[in-house]
Amino acid sequence: MISENLTNIQANIPENVKLIAVSKTKPIEDLQEAYETGQRDFGENKVQELIEKYPQLPNDIRWHFIGHLQTNKVKFLAPFVHLIHGVDSLKLLQEIDKEAKKNNRVVDCLLEFFIAEETTKFGLDLQEAEEILSSVTAGRAGHAPPLPNVRICGVMGMATFTNDTEQIRREFRNLHQIFQRLKERYFANEPHFCEISMGMSDDFLIAIEEGTTMIRVGSTIFGRRGVLQTP
Numbered sequence: 001m002i003s004e005n006l007t008n009i010q011a012n013i014p015e016n017v018k019l020i021a022v023s024k025t026k027p028i029e030d031l032q033e034a035y036e037t038g039q040r041d042f043g044e045n046k047v048q049e050l051i052e053k054y055p056q057l058p059n060d061i062r063w064h065f066i067g068h069l070q071t072n073k074v075k076f077l078a079p080f081v082h083l084i085h086g087v088d089s090l091k092l093l094q095e096i097d098k099e100a101k102k103n104n105r106v107v108d109c110l111l112e113f114f115i116a117e118e119t120t121k122f123g124l125d126l127q128e129a130e131e132i133l134s135s136v137t138a139g140r141a142g143h144a145p146p147l148p149n150v151r152i153c154g155v156m157g158m159a160t161f162t163n164d165t166e167q168i169r170r171e172f173r174n175l176h177q178i179f180q181r182l183k184e185r186y187f188a189n190e191p192h193f194c195e196i197s198m199g200m201s202d203d204f205l206i207a208i209e210e211g212t213t214m215i216r217v218g219s220t221i222f223g224r225r226g227v228l229q230t231p
Contacts, residue, residue, distance in 0.1 A: 013204075020064050022222075043216050068088075084110070106150070112155075113125070115157040115174050156198065179211075
């Protein structure tokens, strides 16, 4: 069923939208089946689970960390993570830069924005993001950037969990507008700033209509969340 589910989703999304298979709590066998179907981008939200799965699967997988990342856990991801979706503070960016430098890497990141009405979600507002970007891009006029081992590639956000599709659409549209504003002000000449990560199993079709470039889909691929089975 995993293979069939992946094929069905891929058939319904545009070529410019990347599918991140959210594999949290899923056993290695499920990830391997998705991999054999051609899936290469996987998303995890727990550091411990990700670092346990990483060595058990093919090394051409692109691992996305999609959870709330604590600064003391960055060092475990820095050697291999492909993209960190949920950066919500300057302190976290600085820590990612420090650990990426130790691993001789530049780590790609997305700024996470709070676009929902649920207080349990994390994220920046526009003012906080612009304060961060003003500080980390200040050195670009002929000088080395303050955080040379971090590359900010776009934005990420989660809509409110609701049946009100118009509210979801407004929230996604808001994130797209934030992306455009930041692109114009801080990244106009930087093609790598191109990603909008929004849309999950219940709302990715709306997200596609509102301009997402990455969708994070778990249950529609793997079924309902279960308990991680360690091989």
